[in-house]
Amino acid sequence: MxxxxxxxxxxxxxxxxxxxxxxxxxxxxxxxxxxxxxxxxxxxxxxxxxxxxxxxxxxxxxxxxxxxxxxxxxxxxxxxKRLEIVPVECIVRGYLAGGGLESYRETGSVSGVAFPPGLVEADRLPQPVFTPSTKADEGHDEYISVEEIAEDLGEETTNRLRDLSLEIYDRGAEIARERGVLIADTKFEFGKDADGVLTLADEVLTPDSSRFWKASEYEPGRGQWSYDKQFVRDWSSTLTGWDRTYPGPEIPADVVAETRARYIEIYEQLTGDTWT
Missing domain, CATH: 3.30.200.20 (Phosphorylase Kinase; domain 1)
Known part of the structure; x- marks a missing residue:
């Protein structure tokens, strides 16, 4: 192959x-x-x-x-299936965290979407919002507006991407909430099949592509207990000798073990199955 x-x-x-x-x-x-x-x-x-x-x-x-x-x-x-991948990260946010929080603090908005004033870290948004970004194989993704996407992909495809992303998030968030998990934000990837049908691709609602918070410990105004790779991000943010460029640092054994445990826990929490 x-x-x-x-x-x-x-x-x-x-x-x-x-x-x-x-x-x-x-x-x-x-x-x-x-x-x-x-x-x-x-x-x-x-x-x-x-x-x-x-x-x-x-x-x-x-x-x-x-x-x-x-x-x-x-x-x-x-x-x-082979797909023609749409060159957009379809991000949906239900809570204010991560890059969305940084953008909000700087501009009051994310991807051209203005949020209410006075929000704090981890606040639940009035309703989930579609805040897309570019899709970079190397370097950093950058937030873009729906209008900018429409210039490249057309309004019909752009609206469908937005609507599908919000529908999937809404259902996923409801399923997760029933299992004691909050989905703060996530990103989806879509492609078009041979007939031009938009198709969900790559990974979906994983601890790599989403922020999963423990509902029982949720409290706005601070960082949340997370089931995802935020644990690794938090560890890396404590390092004084790394400037977030290649090469990255080795991860200590205890951080590896805790990260693996959290990934297993979210698998079991969501699916109801035991990881073996």
């Missing part, structure tokens, strides 16, 4: 008319891949995504064909 793309965490291989998406155990923060893997991370991301794809099957088609992949990738790879 031919390697056709290598991202921060995933590789994509061509296999006839299909592609095989393989999730690794790599971790990236601030768009830098760190040298230390987190065991089982790729498999956990893959299995969470497959579980969510099933929850959204009636809302939007997805790219998954099967889990028929070479033995060496079993559990952490999926066979997928």
């Amino acid at each position: 031919e390697l056709i793309r290598k991202g921060k965490v995933r590789e994509v291989y061509a296999d006839g008319d299909d592609v095989i998406l393989v999730a690794s155990d790599r971790v990236s923060v601030y768009d830098v891949v760190l040298p230390t893997p987190v065991p089982d991370k790729g498999a956990i991301l893959t299995q969470i995504s497959l579980w969510w794809f099933r929850q959204f099957a009636d809302l939007v088609p997805n790219h998954v064909i099967s889990e028929d992949v070479p033995e060496e990738w079993k559990g952490r790879a999926v066979r997928c």
Whole structure:
């Protein structure tokens, strides 16, 4: 098989008319891949995504064909349809955190969407908002407005991207809330199939692509207990000798172990299954 793309965490291989998406155990923060893997991370991301794809099957088609992949990738790879990927990160925010919080503090808005004044970290927004960004293979993504997307993709496709993203988030947030988890924000990736149909791709509502907070400990005005790679970000932010550029620092063993434990916990919390 031919390697056709290598991202921060995933590789994509061509296999006839299909592609095989393989999730690794790599971790990236601030768009830098760190040298230390987190065991089982790729498999956990893959299995969470497959579980969510099933929850959204009636809302939007997805790219998954099967889990028929070479033995060496079993559990952490999926066979997928070939898509023309839409060059936009479809971000939905239900709470104010991360880059959205930074943008709000600077401008009062994110991706051209003005938020009410006086919000604090982790505040729940009046309603979920679509705050897209560019999709960069290297370097940093940048927030863009819906109007800017429409200039490139047209209003019909742009509106469909926004509406699908919000519908998926709304359903996912409701399912997660029933399980004691808040989805603060997330990002989706879409592509068009051979018939031009928008199709949900890549990963969906994983601890790499989303902020998952423990509902029982939620309190606006501070950082939240998270089930996602925010734990690694928080550790890296304490380092005085790293400027958030390549090469990244080695992750200590205790941070690796806690990150793996949190990924397993969110898998079990959402799906109701035990990780083995």
